[in-house]
Amino acid sequence: MTAPQVVGADAVIHSNLSRVLGMLHRDGPLSRAQLTRQSGLNRSTVGALVSELSGLGLAYETEPPAVGRAGRPSPLVHVNEKVAALTINPDVDAVTVGLVGLGGRVHRRIRYEAATRPSVKETVNISRAIIDGMQGELDGMDRIVGIGAAVPGLVRSSDGSVLLAPHLEWSDEPFALVLEDALGLPARAGNDATLGCLAESIYGAAVGVSDALYLNGSASGIGGGVISGGRPLRGAAGFAGELGHTLVKSDGGTCHCGRSGCLDAEVRLERLLEPLGLKSADQEELEQAMAERPTPELLREIQRQIDLLAVALTNLVNIFNPDMIVLGGFLGALYSQDPDRLASAVAAGTIGGLGAGVRIRRAVLGSELLLVGAAELAFAALLANPAGT
Missing domain, CATH: 3.30.420.40 (ATPase, nucleotide binding domain)
Known part of the structure; x- marks a missing residue:
């Protein structure tokens, strides 16, 4: 069933929420004054958006460090790093699972070395076992929004199907759908290097x-x-x-x-x-x-x-x-x-x-690169529509 289209004033609010959450996610903690300058929105609008994001559990505020200036400093607004995604990166020699929060915060990274190149079924089984062992970390999160997978091969962006991953010997595998069915969370998949490129452009060298x-x-x-x-x-x-x-x-x-x-x-x-x-x-x-x-x-x-x-x-x-x-x-x-x-x-x-x-x-970003990139897939829907996800 298609979600109803948001129109009018509600559409503007949704767009502004997305803009502010995206800024916090990409740029790190920002004061309300910085958000006002960088977004082009007025101060009262930014205040209302920050309050709504806080109410949704997606952001929080802290007192800024003392800077020796007169007047009351603007509070710092942080993205909630405990809103997180699970990430999976299969390779010919290992399966790596991560837990990544908003803002690119890697809470946990576990690399399981495989004796042979893992099949789709083996990748799912290994991932499930690792995730079960991460229950303590998962319980400490406020929300798990989904799964992002970085695959070394040709991955169709529309549905996360792996058309060909020659080194893994995968062909025509509906990988994202298999992950969803096995792990009970919405899943998306993409090419590992493309996701690495995305991660470096948001948080890294580029x-x-x-x-x-x-x-x-x-x-x-x-x-x-x-x-x-x-x-x-x-x-x-x-x-x-x-x-x-x-x-x-x-x-x-x-x-x-x-x-x-x-x-x-x-x-x-x-x-x-x-x-x-x-x-x-x-x-x-x-x-x-x-x-x-x-x-x-x-x-x-x-x-x-x-x-x-x-x-x-x-x-x-x-x-x-x-x-x-x-x-x-x-x-x-x-x-x-x-x-x-x-x-x-x-x-x-x-x-x-x-x-x-x-x-x-x-x-x-080193060994965290593909985890951060894969998490962007899982966060995409939330960043696009914070109030509706």
Whole structure:
């Protein structure tokens, strides 16, 4: 049944509630005076909206810190971090479950290492077991709004179905619907790298950047996302951003997509793990091992991968003309080993000197990146209509 359309004055109130809650969610605690300036609304309207959000359990106020100014300072308005979402990120070597509050606050992150790549059923079972073990944290929340899932593959944005996740060996799986049925909460799913891009643009390295590229490297491979003109580039069916399939080596290895020499086939996490004697590692474990055991074999592999990554980034800069490139997952760890080598190659290789002005940054959200991005899916309906969700 379709919800009744909100019209007239009620529509304005709903829109303003959404605007103020979105500002608190993205920007952190703001005073009523700051909300008034940034929203363009008058002071009494902001006061009424803050009161309504507080009544809905979505915001609260605290006294501001003393600043030595005359007059009564404006209270600080906070988004309620105890309004939270569950997040799920399946990968070939692990399933990670998170509990994320409004404002991007990660309350808990649990990574379960899987012996084999998890099927949809196994992902759901692992997630259910982890969530059952998180009951104490869940009881401490005011509300769980739903589930957001970040999947390394082609995910249809309209219904959260996974059309193809080749490294997981998933095909035509109604993943969001399966999660809803199994866990009893509304669920949405999206591509992991696209969600990582979204998270970094809201809370991370690309805050305030209107044109940015994001590439994430995980055990499943390399994915990407594009922010163009301040908006995520989604494509006709939501599949835009498969940046891992940029050609970097014409005589390279065969990619799972059927072509040869893709970035996803040549720049691989397992090729960094092999000289370290590791079978799997998250980002923090990888960086620690690289720092402790910088063998000649590892250093050669690092240089090889940086040079191939530079080829891909050069092509992408020529196509998208970004202001910033953000590297997440193991790509961020790779970049940190020799940032000048990568930046110099991109600057020298692009047409018309386009690469010289591009800023290359590591993703700052680290291992929490995909959890925060996936939570945005679950929060979307609440942020759009705070009073009606």
